[in-house]
Amino acid sequence: MNKHIQLPAGSASSPIYDVLRRDLVGGRFKAGEKLAINALKEQYQVGLSPLREALNKLAAYGLLVQENQRGFRVPKLSREELDDIARLRTELEGMALERAIAHGDAVWEADLLAAAHRLKRADITLDKGEEWERLHTQFHRTLVAPCGSVWLLRFIEQLHDQFDRYRRLGPKMPTIRQELDDQHHELVELALKRDASAARALMDDHIHKSYEVALARYQKHA
Amino acid sequence: MNKHIQLPAGSASSPIYDVLRRDLVGGRFKAGEKLAINALKEQYQVGLSPLREALNKLAAYGLLVQENQRGFRVPKLSREELDDIARLRTELEGMALERAIAHGDAVWEADLLAAAHRLKRADITLDKGEEWERLHTQFHRTLVAPCGSVWLLRFIEQLHDQFDRYRRLGPKMPTIRQELDDQHHELVELALKRDASAARALMDDHIHKSYEVALARYQKHA
DNA sequence: GTAGGTTAAAAAATCGATTATTTTGTCTAA
DNA sequence: TTAGACAAAATAATCGATTTTTTAACCTAC
Structure with missing residues (x-):
């Protein structure tokens, strides 16, 4: 199923890579924190080699920073970077959405409805x-999946x-969930109607709202 | 010097990583080829661990594909992917160039002139x-450096x-070098004149010409 | 008291060897 | 012949131990 959605090339991810990625994205490590490799080894019950290889991949992916001979760190957060990411997301996901609406077929329409429904439920x-996070990611991935550019999808995911x-x-996050969730369904409607410019405008707004949530959390955090 | 041009975060690259990246980009390996790790170990005179860590990073970066328990391969080439890359380059580098022209300062202007001159010489x-390849890459990097987005620069480099x-x-490549080289200088002129839309148009054309070179080489190759 | 330097402890990176997996070659039976 | 199973060889992945480098603690001289 979902043969439309292909993984970006180059990734045969190990279990430890997947778990670490999830934990890094989910905020289980402090920003700026230095990772104690031996501690991780025990915590995740893996050997040194697989662990180091996963850390190297995560560094290349941008979820870790690798310093000369002093191991791995969780990247710092900054207002500037958040702005940068949000702006780029707007441009790239907008672009991808337009293309997806132009090329997506009936299977895509079904996948989209299914993903939105699962997310709502x-x-x-x-x-x-x-x-919920997993389904949310999956929804956004499905939305842009048939954009026709493997590299664009890769950057968007990153x-x-x-x-x-x-x-x-x-902690948690059922913040303004309802409002964002409504937008998800609106996005599906506009995608099915093939209204590219309206969909793109809504996507801009959606990312902007998410940005405001993220910014608030970042500021409370610091 | 060149304090404007900062490396994308997350990369403290080892010697073997740099060399392998150069060789992969430079086409010293056949597309689709399976890498014999033990052979590489001898060829590059490195130990297994540093080598494997470099290969893992390159896989995450997209210059290798890693298959389940069967090592690393050089990614295949395809017309579709070339089109994809060229199109995305046009969009992202165009975007970055506009922003660079809006934000670049006098130091940038000087860097740009210097980079273009070195390339010509x-x-x-x-x-x-x-x-020449090194200086060419450096020129394009300089051109978009002050775009203000670390992530955009990262994707463009990739x-x-x-x-x-x-x-x-x-082999070699002094193909239509003169024509492309003229464009480099024109780009500098337009950048210094802060003519964003003309610069962007020229950049589009420049990438398109490079694309034609790449496509011709790809087709002859296959 | 503090700067500079030495040593000890900790941590990261690398190595050599082992284990697990895949690939190749060979044999047998239909 | 050829498909399938088995064994042997090759290769990838992992482990445990060693080496190197960094960090921390301590000491001495000013």
Whole structure:
């Protein structure tokens, strides 16, 4: 199923990579924190080699910074970077959405409806919201999936992860969920109607609202 | 010097990483080729661990594909991907150039003139063109450096490397060098004149011409 | 008291060897 | 012949130990 949605090339991810990525995006590490490799080894019950290889990949991906001979750190957060990410997301996801609306077929329409429905039905209190987060990511991924550019999808995914480092700061998050969730459904409607410019405008607004959530969390955090 | 041009965060690259990246971009490996790790170990005179960590980073960066338990491969080339890369380059570098022209200061102007001059003076026959390639990359990097978005610069650099996998197929390359080189100088002129839309139009054309070179090489190659 | 320098402890990176997996080659049976 | 199973070889991945580098603690001289 979902043969439309192909993973970006170059990634045969190990379990430890996936878990670390999830935890980094989910904010289980403090920004700026130095990772104690031996501690991680025990905490995640993995050997040194697989762990180091995962850390190297995460550094290349941008979820860690690798310093000369002094290990790995969680990247700092900054207002400037958040603005940068949000702005780029607006441009790239807008572009991708337009293209997806131009090229998406009936299977896409079905996938989209399904993804939106699953997201709406998801219990946000479950599993610390992890399940909702997964479905939310999946929804946005589905939305732009048939844009026709593997590299654009790759960059969008990367920015999404970076953005979520800000948006998911602090505890839980059923903040203004209803409003954002309504936008998800509006986005589906406009996509099905093939109204590219309206969809793009709504996407701009959607990202902007998410940005405001992220910014508020970032400022409370600091 | 060049304090304007900061590396994208997250990269403290090892020697072996840099060399492998250069060789992958420069086409010293066949597309689709499977890398024999033990051979690489001897060829580059490095240990297994540093080598594997470099390969993992390159896979995350997109210059290698990592398959489940069967090592690393050089990614295949395809017409579709080349089109994708060229199109995205046009959009992202155009965007970045506009922003750079809006924000670049006097130091940038000087850097730009210097980079263009060094490129023009470079002897393309030297060192199999490596020196020219280095200066060419540096010129394009300088051009967009003050765009204000670290992430945009990161993506542009990545796409540039991917693009060069096509453009640098086959031997040497003083193809239509003169024409492209003239464009470099025109770009500098328009940038200094702060004519964003003309600069962007020229950049579009420049990338398109490079694309034609790359496409021709790709088709001859296959 | 503090700056500079030495040493000890901690941590990161690398190495050599082992283990697990895949690939190749060979044999047998239909 | 050829498909399938088995064994052997090759290769990838992982582990445990060693080496190197950084960080911290301590001491001495000014």
